[in-house]
Amino acid sequence: MTVLRPIREDELTAFTDQLSRAFQGRPASPEWLERTRRQRELDRTLAAFEDGALVATAAAISFELTVPGALTPMAGVTAISVLPTHRRRGLLRTLMRRQLDDIHERGEALAGLWASEAQIYGRFGYGLATYSASVTIASHRSAFAFPFEDPGSVVLAAAEQARAAAPGAWEMLRRAQPGMLELTDVYWDLRFQESEATRDRLGELRCAIHELGGSCDGFAIFRQRMDWNRDKSSLLVEQLVAGSPAAYAALWRFCLDVDLVGWVEASDRPPVEPLPHLLADARAALPTVSDGTWLRLVDVPRALAARRYSAGGELVLAVRDEFCSWNQGVYELAGGPQGAECRPSSRPPDLELSAAELGAVYLGGNTFRTLAGAGRVSEVSEGALDRADAMFHWPVVPWNPTHF
């Protein structure tokens, strides 16, 4: 018999070992165990047991997510794994069922996750909401298109200084950036603490901060992989976060100008960003795009009322949701830049779609028209796609640079 329950503290090592074996093929390192111990919310950390042995894992983290025009709670779904001997017997489905019921009971209207494989989570109502890009720039092609004079300055920061400065710059950006998450003190502590083993494996974690008027308005976290052959030397930008255009240009210029580096590689970037427009050779900085956060509207009317809309308007949506049947129905949404209301309706629908499609358009990263092109949204009343897209569009492209 399978027993599904939150784990106890003394089961954290077994939980983390199972997870580590699934993703890295080996038991958890002491560093991973320490991170887990400090970050896991035990009442949201589920495991399935058979004959007393742990066979599957799932967890959720309580986040605050930036949505268009507002901040709202989101359950960050993570740590999903099933023992290879127990795969394809429905354990993931059982975990998803329990977890989404819990999230619903807690009153969180949204759940989000990073998917190991893009085929898995659509069936549970998650839609592809943000995109994540990586970019590799040859240093010799990185000249700016226009002269740039930094009104502030870039300084190299030791770990403690970076730990103190980074959260302020993060907050400047994330409150207006749909898709970004509020990060806890524990997260920031761990971000700048690395074991020697990790340092040996990946190279030293370094940080540059941008200062303007005595405060930090941006930072870059990077590592260098040096080789005597400059063409093989690279600078890996793990994070570049800027609260102003000056900090953005200055931090990129810094990263692109480090001596003896042939390539600058950046990951977890937004799919569309100013960088190519900063360079004289825009083609040198064109990104490769992958999927980012998958989003699930756990409570459709509450989620739709939680964000703001660019253009005022009304829409009637017929929503299919087999996995969370409490969402199934027709809803009337009235929204604009100041706020929104959403309630059950008996009016004829303008659009028909499933909860996963709502997840995909919710942050403004996809249009209804694109999804209609894939046969995923049906336009019932003429002009509804354009009205919906005018409402849901948001000028800031959604981006989540945080893996969880």
Ligand SMILES: CC(C)(COP(=O)(O)OP(=O)(O)OC[C@H]1O[C@@H](n2cnc3c(N)ncnc32)[C@H](O)[C@@H]1OP(=O)(O)O)[C@@H](O)C(=O)NCCC(=O)NCCS
């Ligand atoms: C992905 C994983 C959790 C699936 O667990 P599982 O218990 O085998 O999944 P289930 O048996 O409950 O499958 C549920 C459904 O998802 C499908 N599915 C599961 N994993 C899938 C995959 N990797 N690709 C495509 N479909 C998948 C199943 O076919 C089944 O389909 P159905 O709805 O048509 O019946 C498991 O294979 C695993 O641990 N993988 C390694 C770690 C990992 O990738 N975790 C996910 C992190 S985001």
